Amino acid sequence: MMSGSGVDRDGVYGERPGREAVVGGEQSVSDRPPSGTPSERGPGRRRGRRGRRGERLMVPEAEFTSYYGRPVINAPTWSARDIAGYFFLGGLAGAGSVLAAGAELTGRKAMARALKVSSLAAISGSGALLVHDLGRPARFANMLRVFRPTSPMNMGSWLLTAYAPTAGAAAVLEAAGRLPRIGRAATGGAALLGPAVAAYTAVLIGDTAVPAWHDGHRELPFVFTGSAAVAAAGMALIASPVAENGPAVGAAVFGTALESAASRIMERRLGFVGEPYQQGKSGRLKRAAQGLSAAGTAGALLWGRRNRIAAALSGAALLAASACTRFGVFQAGVASAEDPKYTVVPQRERLRKQAAGDA
Known part of the structure; x- marks a missing residue:
C-alpha cells in the first residue's frame, strides 16, 4: 500500500505526524513541529532556541569545533624522549663550553x-638522539648537501657539524695533556x-606552525x-671541587633568573595560546622545573x-630542572597542535582586527 506523502519543489508533503528526527531528547506531541508542506507550516515558523510559539530547541547551539573533531594542523610526530632529550643535551653542551672557557x-x-x-658527552648523546629520531644517519648527512641561511634546520645541522669536532678536540686534548695551544x-x-x-633549537621549533x-x-x-645555563651550572657543581664553584653559582643564579623572566613574559604575551604551558603534563613539568631550579639555586x-x-x-x-623545562616546552607544543582552538581562534581574532582596521 503506497503512502500519500512525497517531495515536490516546495518540500515534503503528506508526511505522517511524529516522523521528524528528534535532537536532544524526547518531545511531547505538543512540542513537535506541524506536518505538511512549507506553506502549511507558515512563514513565521523557525527552528531555534525559542521560536515565537515557544517550541523547544531542535538544533544544538553552534560550538567551536573542527571537521570531525580533527586537529587543524598535524601535531609533531617526534619522539619526546629523542627530541626533548636532544634539546636538553644540546643546551648542556653549549653552555658547558662557555663555562669551561671561563673556568680555564x-x-x-x-x-x-x-x-x-661533559660537553663532549652531551653533544654526542644529543646527536645520537637526533639520528635515532631521524631513523638513519644518512638523513642527517643529506641536510649538509645545501647551505641555506633561511632554514633553521639546515643552519642547525651545519652548527652541530662545526661545534662537535671543536668540543671534541678541546676535551680530548685536555684529557691527554697534549698540544695545549691547539687545545686552548x-x-x-x-x-x-x-x-x-x-639556543638554536628554540629558533627551530619557533619556525614551525605549532601555535x-x-x-x-x-x-x-x-x-x-x-x-x-642552569644545566651547565648543575654539571659544574656535581663535577668540580667546592673551591672552584664560584662561576657555577653565578651561572645558576643567572640562568634561573633569565629562564623565569622569559617564561613569564612569553606566557603573558601569548595569553590564550599560552594555556598549554600552564596545563596538563606541560604545566606539571613547568612547576617541577620552577621548584627544582629554586631549590638548586x-x-x-x-x-x-x-x-x-x-x-x-x-x-x-638544577640538571633536573633544565630537563623538565625542555620536556615541558615540547609537551606544550604537542598539546597546542592537537587542540584546534589554539590555531583557529587566534586566526579569527587577527582577521577581526584586520577588518576593523580596514574599516
Whole structure:
C-alpha cells in the first residue's frame, strides 16, 4: 500500500505526524513541529532556541569545533624522549663550553676539564638522539648537501657539524695533556659556538606552525639559553671541587633568573595560546622545573662553596630542572597542535582586527 506523502519543489508533503528526527531528547506531541508542506507550516515558523510559539530547541547551539573533531594542523610526530632529550643535551653542551672557557681563564683547571668532557658527552648523546629520531644517519648527512641561511634546520645541522669536532678536540686534548695551544684554541672555538648550540633549537621549533612554539618565538631562545645555563651550572657543581664553584653559582643564579623572566613574559604575551604551558603534563613539568631550579639555586648559594654533598645535590636539582623545562616546552607544543582552538581562534581574532582596521 503506497503512502500519500512525497517531495515536490516546495518540500515534503503528506508526511505522517511524529516522523521528524528528534535532537536532544524526547518531545511531547505538543512540542513537535506541524506536518505538511512549507506553506502549511507558515512563514513565521523557525527552528531555534525559542521560536515565537515557544517550541523547544531542535538544533544544538553552534560550538567551536573542527571537521570531525580533527586537529587543524598535524601535531609533531617526534619522539619526546629523542627530541626533548636532544634539546636538553644540546643546551648542556653549549653552555658547558662557555663555562669551561671561563673556568680555564680563571685558573679553575678541574672545573674546566670536567665541563669539557661533559660537553663532549652531551653533544654526542644529543646527536645520537637526533639520528635515532631521524631513523638513519644518512638523513642527517643529506641536510649538509645545501647551505641555506633561511632554514633553521639546515643552519642547525651545519652548527652541530662545526661545534662537535671543536668540543671534541678541546676535551680530548685536555684529557691527554697534549698540544695545549691547539687545545686552548679549540676551547675558545667551542665557547664561541656554544650559545648558538644552546639556543638554536628554540629558533627551530619557533619556525614551525605549532601555535605554542610559533607564537612564542621571541622569548623561547631566552628560555632555552637560561635553561642551558642552569644545566651547565648543575654539571659544574656535581663535577668540580667546592673551591672552584664560584662561576657555577653565578651561572645558576643567572640562568634561573633569565629562564623565569622569559617564561613569564612569553606566557603573558601569548595569553590564550599560552594555556598549554600552564596545563596538563606541560604545566606539571613547568612547576617541577620552577621548584627544582629554586631549590638548586638556593642550595648552591648557601652551601655550594662549602659542602661537597650539598653542592652535588644542588647540581642534580638544577640538571633536573633544565630537563623538565625542555620536556615541558615540547609537551606544550604537542598539546597546542592537537587542540584546534589554539590555531583557529587566534586566526579569527587577527582577521577581526584586520577588518576593523580596514574599516
